[in-house]
Amino acid sequence: MNTRMRRAAFAVAAGAMAVSLAACGSAKESKGDSSSSSSSAKKGDNIKVGLLLPENKTARYEKFDRPLIEKKIKELTNGKATIDYNNARQDANLQAQQVDTMITNKVDVLIVDAVDAKAIQNSVQKAVDAGIKVVAYDRLAEGPISAYTSFDNEKVGETQGQALLTALGSKATKSSKIVMINGSVTDPNAAQFKAGAHKVLDGKVTIAKEYDTKEWSPDNANSEMEAAISAVGKDKIAGVYSANDGMAGGIITALSAAGLKVPVTGQDAELAGVQRIVAGTQYMSVYKPYAPEADAAAEMAVYLAQGKSLDSVAKDKVSSTSQKNVPSVLVPVTALTKDNVKDTVIKDGVYTVADICTSQYKSACDKLGLK
DSSP states (O other), rough: OOGGGGGOOOOSSSOOOOOOOOOSSOOHHHHHOOOOOOSOOOOSOEEEEEEEEOOOOHHIIIIIHHHHHHHHHHHHTTTOOEEEEOOOOOOOHHHHHHHHHHHTTSSSSSEEEOSSSTTTTHHHHHHHTTOOEEESSSSSSSSSOOOOEEOOOOHHHHHHHHHHHHGGGGGGGGTTTTEEEEEEEEHHHHHHHHHHHHHHHTTEEEEEEEEEOOHHHHHHHHHHHHHHHHOOOGGGEEEEEEEEEEHHHHHHHHHHTOOOOOOBBOOOOOOHHHHHHHSSSOOOEEEOOHHHHHHHHHHHHHHHHTBSSTTTOEEEOOOOOOOOSSEEEEOOOOOOOOOOOOOOITTTTOOOHHHHGGGGGHHHHHHHHHH
């Protein structure tokens, strides 16, 4: 994806305001207002940014998010910023330790994609008490965060649900049985995807079985699909809502083993998912352009570290259960099917035709005119 991806145009702030960069407030003060300022002098380009991502099983984090965020931070600081990075490998306790390390290393600002959005709250509070502003990335972390960027997650679920109804066509009736395989309960995004999908699907099809999948694991999704086939009956399943591409892979393996081919949704436009879409075993994915999200996180982090206002960047406001009206950037998404592979991930430089159309998929690519 790198520099080839479509970038959102963010204007540079015209005005600046001082924000607290040192541990000068009490815990009680930090809980009340994450945008409060202090008399600390504004910093220049020599800032230290902490970046914590949640896991490395999903391809996006190491392949796209990290390099995009790091590149944008360097661009915004004329190459002078220092970036401390770590990955929690789906371990919330490890991520808490990593936040402690960032505090010890005295980063000026922290970008964190929480493994567990609720469990991270104490760590966010500790960082803020130490004078470190926190940008929640991709998942809305609890605690006194100063900024947030993600996609419109309920809209993602709606997009998936509508695509599944489109795929079913005349089979989309109240008697049609759908299996829903959602993401992890520790991820607030998963709840929003789920809510959006239910908004579209409820009353139009029957949700015969539904699962919340621990750690978004493809292996767990595979087992859940096998259980659903046994419980519902393989000849009675009309389609499957899968919350992301990784799980879709496990689900499709179970369906294939049972001799079933039904529409399956996905999310993230992972290469394997795009290839399954081209081959016709997965119906759709949700294309989420990571560059605008990464750019927004980098820009907000740099602005916070430098004591600048977020008004020119963050046009939205989002509230968690612990923090209200957080300045936010929400990036729109697109339903990705075989009909628009060329106009989305290829056009935006996420993948080349050669990436997608390996020998296994050459024939399917030829039929779609991907050459």
